[in-house]
Amino acid sequence: MTVLSVNVNKIAVLRNSRGGNEPDVVEAARACLDAGAHGITVHPRPDARHICDYDVAALAELTRERRVEFNLEGNPFAPPRPGYPGFLALCAQARPAQATLVPDGDGQLTSDHGFDFRRDGESLRPLIAQLKALGCRVSVFADAGSPDFEIAAAIGADRVELYTGPYAQAHANGDAAAALALFADAARRAQAAGLGVNAGHDLSQANLGEFLRAVPQVLEVSIGHALIGEALYAGLDATVRAYLRLL
Template sequence: MTVLSVNVNKIAVLRNSRGGLLPSPLAAAKVCLAAGAGGITVHPRPDRRHITPEDVYEIAAWLKGQQAEFNIEGNPFAPPREGYPGLLALCEATRPAQATLVPDSDGQITSDHGFNLRQDGERLRPLLRELKAMGCRVSLFMDADSPDIELAAELGADRIELYTGPYAEAWDAGDASASLTLCAQAALRAREAGMQVNAGHDLSQANLGAFLRAVAGVEEVSIGHALIGEAVYDGLAATVAAYVRVIDGVRQP
């Protein structure tokens, strides 16, 4: 069964827009798990514009007593600086179940492409070893049309996370069949190379079911922006429960 990991970054965006402590990403994480989510995702960035290292430590400490996974996303190449110790340092301090490596630049609004492993693979190889030595499962953010998916396995990745932004755009445009085929083929390639498959970016209640029906063997979906946006109208617990129902209603191929 596919696990829903809720990305609580947008809760931190709202808090940071005003300052202070509210709304609390930790409180949101507690609501999400109570409503049926199987994990929590955070994506701290060096500019601290949403999830901060302090949030990471707080959520990680609470999750240690829960039956849920913690997934920390980030760019492993972004150097430490004041207020941001670096992705590997955060993982060493908190020991998440999963570290998802993403090639986003400091000023990037959101992740919008996967790794070019022919360019970055040898830089990643020792970092994957370090993370796995910490006990972290490692997932690499990859485009569905990447020629490098098999190389991810050779570098030591346990999973890939399919970047589903192009699929969501095709869905909104009215014809996602070609994108679904591409994602299904990429997932098959990953599994044949010995990895598992996650997916994320712009997945929503509207497009999630079709994606899971078409793409076999998806272990986890990480969903934040759409889910939090829907929760503005329907409430966080009700929205998480609705996503869980979508997942439960899919018999994967």
């Protein structure tokens, strides 16, 4: 079965807009787990626009207590700065079950593309080795059209996370057939290279079921923006349970 990891970044966005600790990121994560979510994802950025280093520590403790997966996302090339010790340093502190490497820059509103493995592979190789030495499973963000899943496997990645933004947009436009064929082919090529397949970005209740019916053996979906938005109307418990029914 595909597992659901809930991304709670948006809870931190709301908290940071006012200051203080409300809404509480850890309590929101606990509510998602109580509803049956299989894990928690966060993507701390160097500018601390949402998740902060202290959130990472608190969520690591929660997920250890609950014996569920903690998935920490980030750009391993982003340099440390005040309030952000660097992605590998955060992983060394939190020891997440999964580290997902994403090539996002400071100016990006959100993650919007995968790695170029031919360009970045040799730079990623030692970082992946360091993360695996910490006990992390390593996933790398990838475009469905990437021709280089074999390189991702060769540099040590365990999984790819397929960037599903283009599929979500095609689905919203009412013509998802070509995108689904592309993603199904990508999953098969990644699996043939020995990689597990995760998926994430702009997945929602409206498009998730169709995606999972078409794309084989997706191990995990990481969903945040849509899920938190839907929960504003239905509540976290009901929304997480709705996603679990789709899975």
